[in-house]
Amino acid sequence: MTDAAKNTSGPSLTRVPEMGSAPIGSAAERRLAELWESTPGWRGRLSTVDHKVIGIRYLVTAFIFLLMGGVEALIMRLQLARPDQTLLTPEQYNQLFTMHGITMIFLYSLPVLSGFSNYLWPLMLGSRDMAFPRLNAFSYWVFLFAGIFLYCSFPLGQAPNAGWFNYVPFSGAEYNTGPNIDVYALGMVLLGISTTVGAINFIVTLFRTRAPGMSIGRVPILVWGTLTAAVANVFAVPSVSLAFFLLWLDRQTGTHFFDTLNGGKPLLWQHLFWMFGHPWVYVVVLPAMGIVSDALPTFCRHPLVGYSAVALSTMATMLLGFGVWIHHMFATGLPPLALSFFGATSLVISIPSGVAVFAWIATIWLGRPVFNTAFLFFAGFVILFAIGGFSGVMTAAVPLDLQLNETYFIVAHLHYVLLGINVFPVVGGIYYWFPKFFGRMMNETLGKWSFWVMFVGFNLGFFPMHLLGLLGMPRRIYTYAPHMGWSTTNMITSIGSFIFAAGILIFIVNLFVSLRRGSPATANPWDAPTLEWAVPSPPPVYNFAVIPLVASRHPLWEDRIDEGGGRSSLDHGYLLMEGRETIGTTALDAIPDVILKMPEDSYAPFFLGLFNALLFVGMLLHWPDFTALMVLACCVSLAVWMWPRKALLQRVPDYDKGAAHG
Amino acid sequence: MAETIPLDRPLPVGSEGRRSGGWWGVLALIATEASLFTYLLFSYFYLASQTEQHWPPEGLPELLVPGVNTAILLTSSVCVWACERCLQRSMMGWSMAWMAFAHILGIIFVAVQLNEWSKKAYGMASNLYGSLYFTITGFHMLHVIVGVVILLVLLLWISLGYFDHRRYAAVTIGGLYWHFVDVVWLFVFTTLYLLPYVG
Numbered sequence: 042m043t044d045a046a047k048n049t050s051g052p053s054l055t056r057v058p059e060m061g062s063a064p065i066g067s068a069a070e071r072r073l074a075e076l077w078e079s080t081p082g083w084r085g086r087l088s089t090v091d092h093k094v095i096g097i098r099y100l101v102t103a104f105i106f107l108l109m110g111g112v113e114a115l116i117m118r119l120q121l122a123r124p125d126q127t128l129l130t131p132e133q134y135n136q137l138f139t140m141h142g143i144t145m146i147f148l149y150s151l152p153v154l155s156g157f158s159n160y161l162w163p164l165m166l167g168s169r170d171m172a173f174p175r176l177n178a179f180s181y182w183v184f185l186f187a188g189i190f191l192y193c194s195f196p197l198g199q200a201p202n203a204g205w206f207n208y209v210p211f212s213g214a215e216y217n218t219g220p221n222i223d224v225y226a227l228g229m230v231l232l233g234i235s236t237t238v239g240a241i242n243f244i245v246t247l248f249r250t251r252a253p254g255m256s257i258g259r260v261p262i263l264v265w266g267t268l269t270a271a272v273a274n275v276f277a278v279p280s281v282s283l284a285f286f287l288l289w290l291d292r293q294t295g296t297h298f299f300d301t302l303n304g305g306k307p308l309l310w311q312h313l314f315w316m317f318g319h320p321w322v323y324v325v326v327l328p329a330m331g332i333v334s335d336a337l338p339t340f341c342r343h344p345l346v347g348y349s350a351v352a353l354s355t356m357a358t359m360l361l362g363f364g365v366w367i368h369h370m371f372a373t374g375l376p377p378l379a380l381s382f383f384g385a386t387s388l389v390i391s392i393p394s395g396v397a398v399f400a401w402i403a404t405i406w407l408g409r410p411v412f413n414t415a416f417l418f419f420a421g422f423v424i425l426f427a428i429g430g431f432s433g434v435m436t437a438a439v440p441l442d443l444q445l446n447e448t449y450f451i452v453a454h455l456h457y458v459l460l461g462i463n464v465f466p467v468v469g470g471i472y473y474w475f476p477k478f479f480g481r482m483m484n485e486t487l488g489k490w491s492f493w494v495m496f497v498g499f500n501l502g503f504f505p506m507h508l509l510g511l512l513g514m515p516r517r518i519y520t521y522a523p524h525m526g527w528s529t530t531n532m533i534t535s536i537g538s539f540i541f542a543a544g545i546l547i548f549i550v551n552l553f554v555s556l557r558r559g560s561p562a563t564a565n566p567w568d569a570p571t572l573e574w575a576v577p578s579p580p581p582v583y584n585f586a587v588i589p590l591v592a593s594r595h596p597l598w599e600d601r602i603d604e605g606g607g608r609s610s611l612d613h614g615y616l617l618m619e620g621r622e623t624i625g626t627t628a629l630d631a632i633p634d635v636i637l638k639m640p641e642d643s644y645a646p647f648f649l650g651l652f653n654a655l656l657f658v659g660m661l662l663h664w665p666d667f668t669a670l671m672v673l674a675c676c677v678s679l680a681v682w683m684w685p686r687k688a689l690l691q692r693v694p695d696y697d698k699g700a701a702h703g
Numbered sequence: 704m705a706e707t708i709p710l711d712r713p714l715p716v717g718s719e720g721r722r723s724g725g726w727w728g729v730l731a732l733i734a735t736e737a738s739l740f741t742y743l744l745f746s747y748f749y750l751a752s753q754t755e756q757h758w759p760p761e762g763l764p765e766l767l768v769p770g771v772n773t774a775i776l777l778t779s780s781v782c783v784w785a786c787e788r789c790l791q792r793s794m795m796g797w798s799m800a801w802m803a804f805a806h807i808l809g810i811i812f813v814a815v816q817l818n819e820w821s822k823k824a825y826g827m828a829s830n831l832y833g834s835l836y837f838t839i840t841g842f843h844m845l846h847v848i849v850g851v852v853i854l855l856v857l858l859l860w861i862s863l864g865y866f867d868h869r870r871y872a873a874v875t876i877g878g879l880y881w882h883f884v885d886v887v888w889l890f891v892f893t894t895l896y897l898l899p900y901v902g
């Protein structure tokens with residue numbers, strides 16, 4: 042039964058994981074660092090699979106996309122500041138708002154959250170990496186390449202121009218002859234690959250790599266949020282990938298899916314798009330709400346009120362989220378019964394969101410809040426969430442929607458939701474975790490300035506848009522006549538946008554200043570309760586010198602609040618250092634189940650990602666030979682990647698091949 | 704709580720069957736791929752229910768060849784299952800034989816299906832039915848081809864002596880994917896070949 046007997050020629054197939062401790066500087070700790078360190082220089086950069094590096098890359102890349110989308114928005118606001126402006130042509134305006142939407146929705150809001158989750162999950166769960174480190178690297182590279190791909194036609198003045206939801210027939214070959222829509226279609230299929238494998242990675246990581254004792258009821262809410270989003274992605278992304286692929290077929294090979302003349306149905310596009318699109322809205326807000334649920338209690342010095350209720354409502358929101366896609370199509374002439382059903386679900390969905398809001402308010406109420414920058418962002422978020430939720434409930438009412446559909450009311454609503462529930466928590470989250478990421482504190486004075494400027498600018502920029510909507514200003518118009526009565530409000534909106542942008546700028550300045558001159562951070566500068574604060578700031582490459590044993594929801598607050606589970610053991614635990622290793626535990630109770638061998642750094646993810654992107658370039662440019670070559674290159678990269686390795690014990694070790702066992 | 708968790712049991716190391724990450728990964732992959740086919744078939748039903756065209760254009764489909772082909776594909780799945788059973792008992796010769804057999808059956812399925820395609824009087828672009836028929840079966844064909852390649856690679860790995868009864872997670876994982884591809888075909892077959900007789 043025990044192959045555990047020492048065998049010099051290779052790793053054994055079973056062993057009892059050794060317990061111990063490995064303080065900084067000990068021989069064991071140095072060995073761990075050596076095992077997990079990447080090669081320095083560009084080789085290491087291309088081949089690293091460290092979730093912390095990948096997480097930061099996601100954050101930075103997504104933030105750059107936010108800035109690009111922001112610049113596009115400011116140009117639009119310049120154009121709209123006064124009536125009859127001629128800064129932009131109508132076609133340029135179309136491309137700008139489309140790229141703004143695509144960038145914000147697909148290239149910023151989910152990837153930035155994936156960045157947080159990638160960085161934080163293993164640290165919060167007490168693991169040494171994600172379940173699939175190489176897949177993680179792959180998903181980043183594909184995201185990066187897909188982003189570049191989506192922007193490749195922008196400098197040529199041929200960017201996607203049919204709005205981010207790209208309705209046919211306007212996006213069909215008949216009305217849109219250039220490469221614009223093909224870039225969007227193929228780019229989205231490519232991006233879908235990244236999103237899907239990323240989601241799979243999160244799901245398996247959660248179920249397999251939690252520290253012993255971290256049963257499913259003890260994981261932080263951010264983990265719940267990201268898990269729910271990941272599950273939704275697994276089921277929803279194929280829908281939009283398929284829609285875009287069918288559109289591409291229609292445009293390039295003359296199929297008839299959306300072609301009315303030959304029995305195709307444009308509404309098929311809308312169904313496929315919104316079956317994905319609505320869950321997506323929750324995908325980009327639930328993890329952000331998780332950030333707040335985890336960080337807010339730290340500053341309130343009080344555990345989150347109603348942990349289980351919030352965790353459950355997170356999942357309930359998503360389940361309902363799959364049932365509301367039709368509310369984007371109220372104005373399309375569907376049967377009234379369907380409208381009533383989907384309208385009702387859309388109203389009901391505000392209930393679980395309400396649970397979360399009350400949980401946060403109660404936490405603030407019962408706690409002793411510390412009014413620092415991060416807290417301000419989270420509190421500001423709660424206010425914006427309430428406003429955005431309210432205007433959302435208004436449009437869930439079918440009659441009102443028919444009135445407001447396609448006006449600036451919608452633009453206001455979607456910015457309150459997306460900026461309020463995504464951008465504010467994200468910036469707050471950066472203030473909160475920056476010390477962990479970089480080992481330095483952020484500057485508080487600049488921080489407070491950035492919050493107030495952003496908050497004021499945001500409300501000034503977007504609240505009046507509700508009014509514009511009620512005054513009947515349609516969305517997606519590149520200019521308007523002076524006598525419409527929209528001029529003043531538009532001017533205010535534009536000024537607000539620039540103030541908001543200034544706030545973001547202060548934030549960026551703060552980032553750079555703090556990176557250089559921030560005061561050094563201790564392991565747990567905020568006195569926070571969760572595991573990521575148990576390791577030094579910044580965390581060592583191997584995360585945890587020993588895998589901790591977890592006994593409660595707040596391992597670092599156990600001497601303050603007694604949850605009756607005993608004490609977690611953070612300095613004494615599994616050593617696991619025969620190569621890169623971490624513990625695999627059972628899905629619900631987190632009982633040790635297997636010693637997982639983690640892969641070495643590898644170039645395969647980078648090259649697979651690259652060839653994969655080039656394959657799409659080949660399709661876009663109609664180069665069949667090149668495309669075929671890239672398919673081949675992908676196969677080779679995959680074979681190299683998947684080849685069973687002895688070091689990972691994916692195959693039988695040589696030393697006792699054929700030896701009888703039994 | 705920390706006390707009640709058994710910490711000193713011997714644990715398997717590395718990719719051990721259903722404890723391996725890959726097994727969980729492929730389950731999630733199957734979930735997302737199954738959704739893809741669901742959306743494809745949704746599109747079919749959505750368009751078919753509203754069409755005024757002759758559906759399918761050539762009249763009711765011929766069932767004999769596709770039926771036999773379905774049986775071939777399912778047999779191939781059984782072979783993969785048998786291959787895994789033999790591995791569990793370290794019967795290397797047999798497991799290789801089953802895997803080779805499964806692979807050949809997969810290739811036969813592809814050949815027959817290609818022949819079916821060439822017999823159609825219409826193509827992707829001729830009419831709506833053609834678009835749907837070729838896209839749906841094309842998607843499935845792509846999965847079969849990927850699967851056939853996987854089976855070939857697994858065969859290679861088995862014959863290189865990489866696996867025996869203790870470590871063969873790759874075969875379990877690749878095999879599950881293949882079963883999935885075969886089950887999906889049942890749905891595609893039912894939709895495209897059997898339902899026209901009903902409706």
Ligand code: HEM
Nearest residue numbers: 114117138139142145146150204205452459516517518538
């Ligand atoms: C400085 C901040 C921002 C400003 C000034 C701004 C401004 C605008 C403007 C002027 C439009 C076009 C409205 C129209 O003509 O219909 C727009 C559309 C849009 N914005 Fe923003 N925006 C900002 C940030 C964001 C963020 C952070 C997100 C998402 C996370 C976002 C998501 C969208 C979406 C989805 C659209 C709709 C695009 C479409 O109609 O296809 N925006 N925004």
